[in-house]
Amino acid sequence: MVRHFLKDDDITPAEQAEILDLAIALKKDPYREKVFAGPKTVAVIFDKTSTRTRVSFAVGIADLGGVPLIMDSGTSQLGGKESVADTARVLDRQVAQIVWRTYAQAGLEEMAKHSRVPVINSLSDSWHPCQLLADLMTIKEHFGHTDGVKIAYVGDAANNMGNSYLVACAMAGMHVSIAAPKGYQPDPQVVQRAKEIAKQFGTSIEIHERPEDAIRHSHVVATDTWVSMGMEKEKQKRIKVFSDYTVTKRLLDLADPSVIFLHCLPAYRGYEVAADVIDGPRSFIWEEAENRLHAQKALMVWLERHKK
Numbered sequence: 398m399v400r401h402f403l404k405d406d407d408i409t410p411a412e413q414a415e416i417l418d419l420a421i422a423l424k425k426d427p428y429r430e431k432v433f434a435g436p437k438t439v440a441v442i443f444d445k446t447s448t449r450t451r452v453s454f455a456v457g458i459a460d461l462g463g464v465p466l467i468m469d470s471g472t473s474q475l476g477g478k479e480s481v482a483d484t485a486r487v488l489d490r491q492v493a494q495i496v497w498r499t500y501a502q503a504g505l506e507e508m509a510k511h512s513r514v515p516v517i518n519s520l521s522d523s524w525h526p527c528q529l530l531a532d533l534m535t536i537k538e539h540f541g542h543t544d545g546v547k548i549a550y551v552g553d554a555a556n557n558m559g560n561s562y563l564v565a566c567a568m569a570g571m572h573v574s575i576a577a578p579k580g581y582q583p584d585p586q587v588v589q590r591a592k593e594i595a596k597q598f599g600t601s602i603e604i605h606e607r608p609e610d611a612i613r614h615s616h617v618v619a620t621d622t623w624v625s626m627g628m629e630k631e632k633q634k635r636i637k638v639f640s641d642y643t644v645t646k647r648l649l650d651l652a653d654p655s656v657i658f659l660h661c662l663p664a665y666r667g668y669e670v671a672a673d674v675i676d677g678p679r680s681f682i683w684e685e686a687e688n689r690l691h692a693q694k695a696l697m698v699w700l701e702r703h704k705k
């Protein structure tokens with residue numbers, strides 16, 4: 398049995414902590430792990446656009462001694478022409494791991510079901526677990542730990558980032574506070590899962606409507622685009638719905654004085670975040686973007702070591 402990473406809680410909290418510590422160690426000594434020596438190849442497939450994910454996986458696989466094979470659905474048989482199962486059966490005989498950015502979570506589950514090598518979700522409509530490893534690493538580096546740290550996530554909480562913040566931060570022993578308008582609040586099943594995890598740590602999971610209520614006393618404030626990939630047709634409607642959810646300086650001042658601002662990027666200044674916040678001294682977005690590289694390298698090393 399191989400391990401896959403399709404959503405944040407496909408690993409345990411202890412395994413998450415192990416991967417984060419390895420990521421911090423790899424940032425200091427980037428070329429020490431050569432799990433893909435050979436070189437072995439890792440397939441990185443994109444059904445949606447990307448800058449950070451594409452670059453960080455390509456660089457990370459090369460750093461680990463391997464060769465990245467970047468594919469997209471438009472120029473491969475995947476996506477209509479050939480099934481996910483048949484694609485998995487072809488790939489797993491030749492590559493060490495499969496990284497896939499796609500729409501439906503069910504596609505990733507199907508790929509994992511038929512793959513004898515690890516499958517990594519590099520963003521689906523439901524989860525963005527690699528991003529959360531990078532965010533948690535950034536929090537751990539900055540505060541020295543994640544336990545007891547309070548994060549507020551403001552904006553579209555019904556999207557992949559909302560789901561992943563809830564579950565991954567709960568697993569890291571953090572307090573999680575969400576602010577989202579009605580209709581864009583997280584799926585009750587995801588909230589329930591986060592609450593189950595939080596119970597083990599004695600931490601809180603709060604869902605609010607007003608950003609002020611979520612942000613108060615937070616050590617981390619995060620947001621994401623109001624219009625995720627695949628939602629472009631709803632853009633005008635969403636801009637209206639979320640108009641009171643821009644993370645401004647006034648809102649950030651309600652947080653703990655030690656607050657840092659995070660955003661997975663790409664960012665839309667003047668919409669989900671004001672320019673003077675994202676480009677201001679409390680913003681750690683460039684560390685966060687760089688940490689995608691280190692966190693994903695640690696994940697790939699960990700998955701390679703857990704092959705049986």
Ligand code: CP
Pocket residue numbers: 446447448449450451520528661662663
């Ligand atoms: N944050 C993130 O996943 O960025 P890309 O869409 O550029 O990969």
Ligand code: NVA
Pocket residue numbers: 520556557558621622624625626661662663
């Ligand atoms: N929620 C965003 C994240 C982009 C990295 C999207 O899915 O488009």
